Amino acid sequence: MAHIFQIIYDIFRFGFFVIFTGLHAVMMAGLVIERTRDKWACRQTAAGEPPVSVIIPIHNEMRRMGGLLASLKKQEYGQAEIIFVDDRSTDGSTAALEDFIHESAGQKRITMRLLTLQENPGPNHKQYALARGIDLSKGEFILFTDADCVVPPGWIASMVKRMIDPQTGVVLGPVLKICGSRGFFYLYQCFEHAVRYMYLAGSTGIGAAGGGFGNNLIVRRECLEAIGGYASVPPSQTEDAALVSEIRSNSGYKIHSGIGPDIHVMTQGEKDWKTFVTQTLRWNNGGLFSPDFATRLNFGFLMITISMGIIAIPLMPFIPSLWPLPAAVIISMTANTIATLILFGVSLPKKGAAYIIQCVFTPMFMTFLTILGLCGIKPKWSE
Secondary structure (H helix, E strand, C coil), X not given: CHHHHHHHHHHHHHHHHHHHHHHHHHHHHHHHHXXXXXXXXXXXXXXXXXXXXXXXXXXXXXXCCHXXXXXXXXXXXXXXXXXXXXXXXXXXXXXXXXXXXXXXCCCCCCEXXXXXXXXXXXXXXXXXXXXXXXXXXXXXXXXXXXXXXXXXXXXXXXXXXXXXXXXXXXXXXXEEEECCCCCHHHHHHXXXXXXXXXXXXXXXXXXXXXXXXXXXXXXXXXXHHHCCCHHHCCCCCCHHHHHHHHHHHHCCCEEEECCCHHHCEEEECCCCHHHHHHHHHHHHHHHHCCCCHHHHHHHHHHHHHHHHHHHCHXXXXXXXXXXHHHHHHHHHHXXXXXXXXXXXXXXXXXXXHHHHXXXXXXXXXXXXXXXXHHCCCCCCCCC
């Protein structure tokens, strides 16, 4: 009987190693697929400029939207409209947006409009604001970003170029964090955000898209109509992931991830660990408890297996034979780190060997978030 248990145990620990590293090898292949497709899309030339609507929700962003407004001035796209959805701001954001739109009138070919909401029933206030902006929009494509972002010059045109295939319904774009200061906390935020997108892009490349960054995402209007419009997307803490899941499950359109630096959107980081954990826990819970079964299965499997590998580390002094579990995690995270630095290093802080520690800390942090989520701890939705 003991011999049988030993065989089962060996199958478990070595099977874990093979499955976990094999899964990450497949995801690396997905990254190669998306990178190749992205390069092809960048070489294409669109016939004219199809109309685009850029939707930007604003809620008390007076102190954080200066970078966005400055970067919008650098956009050159004749068939674009930018719709700011002011969601009950009380900090002067409304007046600042009115001034920006007035100053920009006649200076750019881009049309700018302001939609002011007096009430927002939620439950996800941002999702409701986006829906109102989409209702007002007219573009063939709908492009999203947030008030705390900085978009690169030519961003609108570059995102549209990646939609040249009529079967492409959605293109996800990279969102990377601005390094706010020195120190491990700020460096880790930048790296962690890039790793999240690396996973998203790898999953998309193998046809398992389950999420995306809503502050750099473009969708074809016909694709939205194919799922019954944006109103069909169920309320979620992660409205961007819910949209992607709905399109993957209920439309015949393809979902792709952009890679190139011409669409790297930069966003401001959090100021302390408390707000950072709240933000990342919301994202993690969105995947663990997604209403979409495929997303829930894929993300849950990834997070739980990572957690198993990390939890095995303190047990190894007592059960040394558990070594394949943490070894699989460390090997895979090393590959992830290298891939992330190759693909997105141009927009990450130049810290060299400092990234080595991420190979261990990243899975530890993911395990921490997963345990919090499975224990029923939920972050409060933002207003």
